[in-house]
Amino acid sequence: MALQTVRTVADLRAQVSSWRSEGLKVGLVPTMGALHEGHLTLVKTALETCDRVVATIFVNPKQFGPNEDLDTYPRTEKEDAAKLDSVGGHLLFAPHVEEMYGQDGGVTKVSVAGLGDILEGECRPGFFDGVATVVTKLLLQALPDQAFFGEKDYQQLNVIKRFVADLNIPVEVCGVPTVRENDGLAMSSRNQYLTREEREIAPVLYRTLAEVSERFKMGGKAEALSKWAGQQLLDAGFQKVDYIVIRRADDIALDGVKDEPIRVLAAAFLGKARLIDNVG
């Protein structure tokens, strides 16, 4: 079955409800396009448990700050559609901005207090409101059984799980492990902003996170490790470290404690790219 593309909520709903009336299970993979192996792994994972998989491509203006890369964010829908087709995706929903937000841009927003205000939320004010608002809309537009998000955006995944629970949205949110290049760099659409020289430095982020996790397990102190790790990144050539912290895996608002599952999360600038990553 070749991939179909729809651009309106009405067409999306008609297709999904026809599948559901046949008793088929539907998975949703929201993306902003510029698809790489990480996104395709989300689709492949969805295909393991769902009969039909809908991917969405929407570069959501509400999650970009005024000085961020909304205008230059890579838009490659034709290539993306071919990739989705090649891995067995069934439907692409690629709405225009007006279809998503109406003529006046919409005035309602979804906001996750606390969890949405720390780390990424603190560095990128309004970012998680934009994500939560568009993902709520996508989930209500498609009404899938399951929705799939990468663990690379670990805080985003937590924010989504939280509002889905709070708002009783009838969907199972599934996290999918980060897909990495051979040298450990987490795949990201923004990696293409890196120059060749920066691309060689970039894997230091993952290596540093892994080392922090290891040293913490061996009894290292969180604060000292964060300081050490930040300096490692600067020494390697990163220009600015937004944060590198050890948090409890199931509640990243709280500091990590030894003998409990932890997550080490970081964001740092390398040239034009702001790289984020995390390890367990």
Ligand code: PAF
């Ligand atoms: O992770 C992303 O690509 C975006 O934040 C998402 C979840 C598609 C919402 O725009």
